[in-house]
Amino acid sequence: MKxxxxxxxxxxxxxxxxxxxxxxxxxxxxxxxxxxxxLFPPEAQKELRTFSTxxxxxxxxxxxxxxxNLATDEAGPIPEKATTGRRRYSLEQVHALRQHLTKGxxxxxxxxxxxxxxQVIAVTNFKGGSGKTTTATHLAQxxxxxxxxxxxxxxxxxxxxxxxxGYQPEFDVADNMxxxxxxxxxxxRRPLSEIVRKTYFxxxxxxxxxxxxxxxxxxxxxxxxxxxxxxxxxxxxxxxSALQSVADDYDVVVIDCPPQLGFLTxxxxxxxxxxxxxxxxxxxxxxxxxxxxxxxxxxxxxxRDNGGNLNYDWMRYLVTRHEPNDxxxxxxxxFLRNLFGERVLTPMMVKSTAISxxxxxxxxxxxxxxxxxxxxxxxxxxxxxxxxNGDIEKLVHQAWGRALK
Numbered sequence: 001m002k003x004x005x006x007x008x009x010x011x012x013x014x015x016x017x018x019x020x021x022x023x024x025x026x027x028x029x030x031x032x033x034x035x036x037x038x039l040f041p042p043e044a045q046k047e048l049r050t051f052s053t054x055x056x057x058x059x060x061x062x063x064x065x066x067x068x069n070l071a072t073d074e075a076g077p078i079p080e081k082a083t084t085g086r087r088r089y090s091l092e093q094v095h096a097l098r099q100h101l102t103k104g105x106x107x108x109x110x111x112x113x114x115x116x117x118x119q120v121i122a123v124t125n126f127k128g129g130s131g132k133t134t135t136a137t138h139l140a141q142x143x144x145x146x147x148x149x150x151x152x153x154x155x156x157x158x159x160x161x162x163x164x165x166g167y168q169p170e171f172d173v174a175d176n177m178x179x180x181x182x183x184x185x186x187x188x189r190r191p192l193s194e195i196v197r198k199t200y201f202x203x204x205x206x207x208x209x210x211x212x213x214x215x216x217x218x219x220x221x222x223x224x225x226x227x228x229x230x231x232x233x234x235x236x237x238x239x240x241s242a243l244q245s246v247a248d249d250y251d252v253v254v255i256d257c258p259p260q261l262g263f264l265t266x267x268x269x270x271x272x273x274x275x276x277x278x279x280x281x282x283x284x285x286x287x288x289x290x291x292x293x294x295x296x297x298x299x300x301x302x303x304r305d306n307g308g309n310l311n312y313d314w315m316r317y318l319v320t321r322h323e324p325n326d327x328x329x330x331x332x333x334x335f336l337r338n339l340f341g342e343r344v345l346t347p348m349m350v351k352s353t354a355i356s357x358x359x360x361x362x363x364x365x366x367x368x369x370x371x372x373x374x375x376x377x378x379x380x381x382x383x384x385x386x387x388x389n390g391d392i393e394k395l396v397h398q399a400w401g402r403a404l405k
Contacts, residue, residue, distance in 0.1 A: 046166035046200045046362075049369055050080065050088035059094055059145055060101070060108055067097075076100035091145065091202040098147050110147045111251055116400040118247045119313070120240075121392070122272035124257040124265060126292030130278040130285060131320030131349060133160040134364075135388075136256040139276075141366045142389035143396075144204035148251045151196065151243075153179060154209030155264050161256045162208040164362055165199050169210035178212050182245075183238035183267070185223050192242045205250075213264060220263040235263050236303050240271035252396060261295050269296070270303060274395065275315045281322060281332040313399035318388065319348040347387035354381035 053071070057064040068087075070076050077093040077100070089097070098108040112118070123136040133156065140152040154161040159169035167173055176184075182192040196205050220235045243253055255268045269275065279289055304310050317340060323329055337344050354377045358368040365381050372378075 048091055048200050048202075048367060050090050051094060053079075053087050053089075056089045056094055056097070059147075060098055062101070062108075070097070070100075094145075095147065095202055108147070110397075111149060112400060117273065118243070118250060118253065119274060119396050119399060120243060120253040120255065120272045121274045121276055121396075122255045122257055122268045123276045123278065124269070125259060125278045126261060126288055126295075130259075130280045132259065132278045133164070133256050134355060134359075135276065135278050135318060135320060135349065136254050137161050137164050138364055138366060138385050139389050139392060140204060140252075140254040141201060141364055142385065143252050143254070143393060144201050145366060146393065148203065149249065150204045151207065151246065151250045151253045152199075152204060153207045153243075153253060153255045153268075155179060155213065155268055156209055156256050156258045157211050157213040158258075159209040159211075162206065162210070164359075164364065165201075165206050165208075166362065167197075167206070167208045169208065173208045173210045173212075175212060178209050179207050179239070179242065180212050180216050182242040183216060185219055192246050196246065209256075213258075216264055216267075217262050234306065236267050236270040236306075239267040240309075243271055261292065261299065266299060266303060269300060270309065273313050274399070275312055276392070277315070277317050278320045279317050279336065281319055281329040281336070283328075283332065286332060286336070314395045315343060316392075316395070317344045319344065321351040322348040323351050345388060345391055347384065347391055349388050350380065350384040352377060352381035352384070354378045 051059065053067050054064050057067045060067075071079055071087050077089070077096040079087040079089045079093060082088055101108045121139070123132055123139070125132050136152070140150050144150045152161060152165070159167075159173070162169050162173065176188060176190060177195055179192070179195070181188070181190050181195050183189070192207070195207055197208060199206050216235075224235070255272070257265045257268050277289070279285065300310055317336065319333055319336070322333070333344075333348070352365075354365055354368075354373055357373050358365055361368075365378070365385055368378070370378050
């Protein structure tokens, strides 16, 4: 006869669960570091590929022959020549060409002008797997490629955006080197300018993330219950205040929000001038988004009643990981467009092996060379990304009051 085991009894003899997952974390972290050093040796730095004459002309918005003539006349930056004899430009040289070509009223620099406010775009969703980080990273890179001064802020403790930019969060991001360092409530708070890092993308800086960001979620309830606050006010004002301190250096800030509705996400939404909500066109994801929207509305209403600024230049839904030949997905997309109208971006981010293949080496479609994968697949992914980000760029310029091209 088997002995009766109490319902709440636990197996004895094995390691406790917390010990097991700690050991697994250390083992996984160690192997990730080995893999990283294999891909990127300790002395190596991530570098952005160079661009052909045709790519350079497209980025600037001039003809390819014009760029060739400039190179022949040695006007502007001198590109390097590949072994094939073809000219290649670094992104720094592309930006220098923009400067060189800007004369009088003709400007190839899209920097914001006097009277145009800093654009802060919060990319968010309640459910993981919606392509939020992929969207935020590609958007930041696209805007930098097209001449804007961009600050990418990784507000997700999982720090996938930071990893894409070459920063392994547990090894390369020290204490007080995330946005938490600039929004914390104690005497260790520091200026955001001391936390911002340059990246290998000219014109694109990064505020990296790691698990330290969770501290803000723990600190805020304690501070709220104490009824005290410093010069930066309540929690929802702190991200906006930190970003304002570096506003003169940037045109656009792109925030990759955490995939949950906490104090960090609400702070980012209060700092934002625009919101981009990623949507995976599956019924479970759409149902989850419904809960996210309802909860966000209720919580932000309280914030607004306490002085939070929730007036946005624009808000859009972006369909991500779209499979054009998937009938049920297309039905959901049509359902969303019928419901939300123009608030659903017309271009959609397609599901593509080019994006996942690039991600294997911690790259994006904008970084990976075309010859590194199937060219048709690459071209489709790039066309999709450019269409999405081009529409968002137009929304940014429209918010600045510029005429659309």
